[in-house]
Amino acid sequence: MATLSVRKLRMExxxxxxxxxxEGTYGCIRHPGASLAVPLLPDGRVVILRxxxxxxxxxxxxxxxxxxxxxxxxxxAMERELQEEAGYRASxxxxxxxxxxxxxxxxxxxxxxxxxxxxxLPAPVQGDHDExxxxxxxxxxxxxxxxxxxxxxxxGKTVTAWFRARQLLQLG
Amino acid sequence: MATLSVRKLRMExxxxxxxxxxEGTYGCIRHPGASLAVPLLPDGRVVILRxxxxxxxxxxxxxxxxxxxxxxxxxxAMERELQEEAGYRASxxxxxxxxxxxxxxxxxxxxxxxxxxxxxLPAPVQGDHDExxxxxxxxxxxxxxxxxxxxxxxxGKTVTAWFRARQLLQLG
Numbered sequence: 001m002a003t004l005s006v007r008k009l010r011m012e013x014x015x016x017x018x019x020x021x022x023e024g025t026y027g028c029i030r031h032p033g034a035s036l037a038v039p040l041l042p043d044g045r046v047v048i049l050r051x052x053x054x055x056x057x058x059x060x061x062x063x064x065x066x067x068x069x070x071x072x073x074x075x076x077a078m079e080r081e082l083q084e085e086a087g088y089r090a091s092x093x094x095x096x097x098x099x100x101x102x103x104x105x106x107x108x109x110x111x112x113x114x115x116x117x118x119x120x121l122p123a124p125v126q127g128d129h130d131e132x133x134x135x136x137x138x139x140x141x142x143x144x145x146x147x148x149x150x151x152x153x154x155x156g157k158t159v160t161a162w163f164r165a166r167q168l169l170q171l172g
Numbered sequence: 173m174a175t176l177s178v179r180k181l182r183m184e185x186x187x188x189x190x191x192x193x194x195e196g197t198y199g200c201i202r203h204p205g206a207s208l209a210v211p212l213l214p215d216g217r218v219v220i221l222r223x224x225x226x227x228x229x230x231x232x233x234x235x236x237x238x239x240x241x242x243x244x245x246x247x248x249a250m251e252r253e254l255q256e257e258a259g260y261r262a263s264x265x266x267x268x269x270x271x272x273x274x275x276x277x278x279x280x281x282x283x284x285x286x287x288x289x290x291x292x293l294p295a296p297v298q299g300d301h302d303e304x305x306x307x308x309x310x311x312x313x314x315x316x317x318x319x320x321x322x323x324x325x326x327x328g329k330t331v332t333a334w335f336r337a338r339q340l341l342q343l344g
Contacts, residue, residue: 007199011183029201054198055277103327105227148336150269159332160331163335
């Protein structure tokens with residue numbers, strides 16, 4: 001098996017026999033998993049980030065999220081990331097399901113949450129030194145409008161989590 | 173730069189200087205891009221696939237989609253995939269935007285479409301020999317219910333495209 005690894009990512013190339021009976025050489029990314037939260041303020045606005053992503057060389061609109069540390073429970077990871085990336089602590093958490101961002105070539109699973117009863121932290125918490133993040137707050141209608149505008153590339157994990165959050169909040 | 177390639181995927185590891193000023197070693201998947209369609213039948217049901225994905229070792233619920241061939245326009249690629257994977261031809265196409273499935277570590281862009289005025293093909297078209305696909309039709313309410321149930325892992329491209337399709341169809 002050929003492999004290439006960097007940080008928390010590993011690419012593996014291997015011979016596989018699929019359930020349909022075909023054998024072939026396939027590549028797959030092994031990823032430790034991640035968590036994401038839709039943070040909802042008491043007035044109904046969501047907290048969302050404008051974040052630079054080198055892989056696509058632009059700033060995109062994303063809910064706070066982060067890769068799991070080895071053995072870290074997904075909600076605990078998200079409590080940490082919500083403080084580091086957005087500057088909030090939440091005391092009410094709902095499960096929004098499991099997301100597969102790229103099931104064609106990655107085993108990554110993202111645990112989706114809604115985070116409510118938010119409190120801003122008194123002082124910023126140190127996160128990853130290479131993050132480049134602006135924190136925004138948007139009403140649900142404004143977020144819907146931006147996603148419909150065609151001006152924003154659609155981040156799959158963000159739109160999927162927002163779809164599930166709208167279901168939970170019965171926004172229609 | 174270290175690289176590893178298989179089929180249409182290449183992983184690259186390189187030193188980068190980010191706009192925020194930090195320099196580091198980062199890994200990224202280079203992908204040729206893809207197309208996806210939400211196929212809508214005249215009676216309002218959607219056509220959706222139950223497809224085996226070796227990377228996550230399970231069958232997931234996905235709209236028809238496929239990787240672009242070199243130089244292939246996204247809508248033409250999708251017209252081909254809709255025939256191969258689902259057995260339909262569509263004569264009305266709407267653009268639903270550009271999706272980034274994994275902007276943290278992949279440059280893949282998926283072109284989202286809605287496909288309407290569907291006609292079943294008189295005979296099946298030969299697709300990839302290793303695809304393992306069942307074609308389903310679901311009402312919008314049934315698809316919403318399945319995505320809310322917690323029984324289905326959520327395919328990011330599928331839920332994002334469905335969110336945009338619901339906006340276009342003004343389903344609420």
